[in-house]
Amino acid sequence: MKHEVFVYILVMAAVTYLIRVLPLTLIRREIRNRTIRSFLYYMPYVTLAVMTFPAILYATDTPVSGLAGLLAAVVLAWRGRSLFVVAGGACAAVFVLEWFLV
Numbered sequence: 001m002k003h004e005v006f007v008y009i010l011v012m013a014a015v016t017y018l019i020r021v022l023p024l025t026l027i028r029r030e031i032r033n034r035t036i037r038s039f040l041y042y043m044p045y046v047t048l049a050v051m052t053f054p055a056i057l058y059a060t061d062t063p064v065s066g067l068a069g070l071l072a073a074v075v076l077a078w079r080g081r082s083l084f085v086v087a088g089g090a091c092a093a094v095f096v097l098e099w100f101l102v
Contacts, residue, residue, distance in 0.1 A: 060094050062101060069094040 031037055057066040072093035076086045 061098055065094045065097040065101065068097045 031040070056070050057063045060066040060069070069090040073086050073090035076089045081089070
């Protein structure tokens with residue numbers, strides 16, 4: 001059993017290393033394709049959004065209140081409010097909705 005754990009860790013380390021090193025070794029010149037450059041530019045933002053979105057919905061008692069907090073945050077951010085106001089507005093929306101749902 002203990003031997004398998006070390007094999008799993010070794011495989012994970014190799015995969016992680018290859019994912020990070022292969023692009024550096026295979027692509028030697030500057031990427032000029034606009035589509036690929038755009039894809040690489042937006043990849044970290046998309047990855048963060050994909051990991052964060054389910055946590056937003058299921059961090060509260062009900063997914064409805066999580067969705068209300070998300071919508072409140074999007075509206076406040078769209079209107080150019082500060083990060084503090086956006087976070088506070090999202091928390092307030094979740095608090096009020098869960099207050100009435102319980």
